Amino acid sequence: MEIEIKIxxxxxxxxxxLEDALGGHPSSTENxxxxxxxxxxxxxxxxxxxxxxxxxxxxxxxxxxVVALKGNAVLVDGIAHVEEEEEQIDIETARRIIxxxxxISEEAKNHRLLQKIVDRVPCNDGYAQMGRFRNVRxxxxxxxxxxxxxxxxxxxxxxxxxxxxxxxxxxxKEQMTHLLQEHGxxxxxxxxxxxxxxxxxxxx
Numbered sequence: 001m002e003i004e005i006k007i008x009x010x011x012x013x014x015x016x017x018l019e020d021a022l023g024g025h026p027s028s029t030e031n032x033x034x035x036x037x038x039x040x041x042x043x044x045x046x047x048x049x050x051x052x053x054x055x056x057x058x059x060x061x062x063x064x065x066v067v068a069l070k071g072n073a074v075l076v077d078g079i080a081h082v083e084e085e086e087e088q089i090d091i092e093t094a095r096r097i098i099x100x101x102x103x104i105s106e107e108a109k110n111h112r113l114l115q116k117i118v119d120r121v122p123c124n125d126g127y128a129q130m131g132r133f134r135n136v137r138x139x140x141x142x143x144x145x146x147x148x149x150x151x152x153x154x155x156x157x158x159x160x161x162x163x164x165x166x167x168x169x170x171x172x173k174e175q176m177t178h179l180l181q182e183h184g185x186x187x188x189x190x191x192x193x194x195x196x197x198x199x200x201x202x203x204x
């Protein structure tokens with residue numbers, strides 16, 4: 001179970017102010033290409049499951065790809081709970097699947113998590129992309145946390161978000177809220193996760 005706080009920032013200006021408050025120099029930056037898949041009859045989403053392949057690029061490093069299966073996501077008062085399983089996948093295999101989702105069943109024979117996805121919810125008539133968005137993630141060490149500052153670009157617009165994974169999300173949220181207020185940074189609770197914003201065409 002992944003537990004994290006999700007705080008929405010209204011603008012690039014507020015995002016820059018927060019990054020300055022966090023020290024201004026991220027420990028790492030990830031350029032993420034997030035691609036989502038389902039059966040052609042929406043078999044996975046009907047089972048409250050989300051299947052994603054993420055390609056991650058970091059400066060001076062070879063890109064990597066990660067398969068994720070998420071389920072039963074709940075977001076209340078800026079605190080998200082989601083069942084999540086992730087596993088790295090060969091980058092060329094990931095790119096082939098993105099180009100042709102109907103390769104998923106064939107490629108699953110050589111990948112544990114892909115095979116689990118195929119077996120858990122059969123999609124006998126094939127697969128298709130559900131949607132896609134890009135995200136730039138800056139990571140900052142702060143107190144006992146790693147603060148992730150996201151700039152997400154959808155076909156319908158952009159949004160800004162702060163995420164902190166923690167086993168004590170209430171404490172983490174209180175501390176981050178105090179920092180934002182101390183520096184006069186506007187913020188609010190995220191109302192939807194990134195996948196929902198992609199699906200519904202929102203920026204909440």
